[in-house]
Structure formats: C-alpha cells, structure tokens
Amino acid sequence: MDSTGSHVISYQTHILLGHAAGGKMAVIHHWPHVPWQDEVQRKIDAECSTLTYATFLLCTPTSIMPVADGGGHKPRSSRRPGSR
Numbered sequence: 292m293d294s295t296g297s298h299v300i301s302y303q304t305h306i307l308l309g310h311a312a313g314g315k316m317a318v319i320h321h322w323p324h325v326p327w328q329d330e331v332q333r334k335i336d337a338e339c340s341t342l343t344y345a346t347f348l349l350c351t352p353t354s355i356m357p358v359a360d361g362g363g364h365k366p367r368s369s370r371r372p373g374s375r
Contacts, residue, residue, distance in 0.1 A: 299323065305351055307334055309344035319347075 306321045320334045326349075335347050 300352060302352060305349055307331060308348040308350060309338055309342065310346040310348060311343070312345040316348075 301323070303324050304321060305324070305326055307319045308316050309319050310316050319338055322330070331349055338344060338347075
C-alpha cells in the first residue's frame, strides 16, 4: 500500500480471476508479489467451495497506465485501425 492506503500496482502484482461458464469474470484475489503456487491453489480451493468457475486465470500487468485526473478519459491507441 502507498501512504494514502490504496494498493500499489507494480509489475510484481499478480491477480487471480475466476471465469464463469456464462462469460462473467471476477477478481478473486491479488498479491503485491509473485505468489507461491500453494497460495494460489488455496484461493482457488476456497472459491470452488462457494462458487463455480469454469477457469481460473493468474494474471500480471504487462503495462501500467495511470488514470487521468478526469477519470473518464480513455487513452487512444497509437495503432492505426486494421494494423496488427
């Protein structure tokens, strides 16, 4: 956490998502460090006892982009439409 009490997102952050068969996704847990496999498995086991997810995803940020002060601004891609 930073001095304001909010969570700091860095390249070490790992986020566990649950993906339901109907397509909905939910953040199950996040770690500010690279978690051990047994840490991740305990969270998955706890979720499986209450909700049903078809898949679990352990994700890391590939880029970190701060939100502008207005909050509603979406950054534009530098890629041209149709480019790969």
